[in-house]
Amino acid sequence: MSILLSNISKKFGDFVALDHINLEIPEGELVALLGPSGCGKTTLLRIIAGLEQPDSGRVLLSGEDKTDYHASHRGIGFVFQHYALFRHMTVFDNIAFGLRVKPRKERPGEAMIRRKVHELLQLVQLDWLHDRYPDQLSGGQRQRIALARALAVEPSVLLLDEPFGALDASVRKDLRQWLRNLHHELNVTSIFVTHDQEEAMEVASQVVVLNHGRIEQQGSPSEIYDHPANAFVSKFVGQTNVFHFDNEDKIWLQHAGIVLDDPEALIAHVRPHDIDIEKNADASSSPFTLKDWQHLGSAIRVELAREVREQGKRAPVVYAQMPNERFKALQLAKGDRVALRIRHAHWFN
Ligand SMILES: Nc1ncnc2c1ncn2[C@@H]1O[C@H](COP(=O)(O)OP(=O)(O)OP(=O)(O)O)[C@@H](O)[C@H]1O
16 A cells, blocks of 8 residues: 655644655555654654544545544554553464454454464464463564564554564564565565664665654665765764864865865765775874774774864864774774875765
């Protein structure tokens, strides 16, 4: 099912939670709504689900205006972080619930329900837990059962609000991959809310970046990361160094290979992996010294301190990132003076 949101606005009292949202999601996409806390992600999800009414604007599902339809008549399944399983029911009964409460005419027979629930349990790879109660499951298992329960009624759209929010980092990582694979298998149009940019980039085919109730950018993970529409997106979707071309940064930026081709744009954002460092003759006149470094696994993050000419001013630390081998080859020690080479910058004004 495709989703079209046209001019959606929503206020709570005087507070504008959503401000003229226009968004088109083609059938079968796996979309991440990404943004800082309070930017309106959950409100938008609830409006699509029919759990909240917009003040203005329309929600079209497969081209049909469903704005005034009740949540139960939209063909949407949802999994919310705090939308707990029924504690007094077994895993099996939790998943069967949606099928058993269907109107008599649409309700499958008990044998059919049994088959379907076991199929879903195999899909989420937890068939062996069918007779347990929710309290006897781990957090990750509970989330997978909640997803199986949402899928039981064959929704045309799946909405997930911070589905892995409460889980620890390694379980989260496994479930991300698992959700991606599951989506490949089922191809249900799905939207999940997250404030974790890594999660959005890793799982989604499309990322929608929200801020203060507005869409800042929509695109594939690589479009968002490599071509951020503005400074907010650039900062939010990955670590970046911010330089100002109109002050004393200008001299060393030019030394580092930066060319300003738009005179209006004076702020350069440079990703740490777009900075290389050198310990050559150039370095003696460089304002940078090696302050510290950290191992990130396959890469090293280097902290560079910069001298500033104005007394009493301190420049922010500059971060560079490089493969372990490159760092080893440089044979650096703390306090070494280094020259910077910048491969690429994004310019904003
Ligand atoms: N029922 C409500 N009454 C009043 N204000 C609300 C209500 N629901 C949400 N808000 C406000 O609207 C804004 C957007 O809330 P929303 O839950 O959509 O944000 P979010 O992006 O999902 O945030 P988080 O990542 O923290 O969950 C917030 O400032 C919130 O306080």
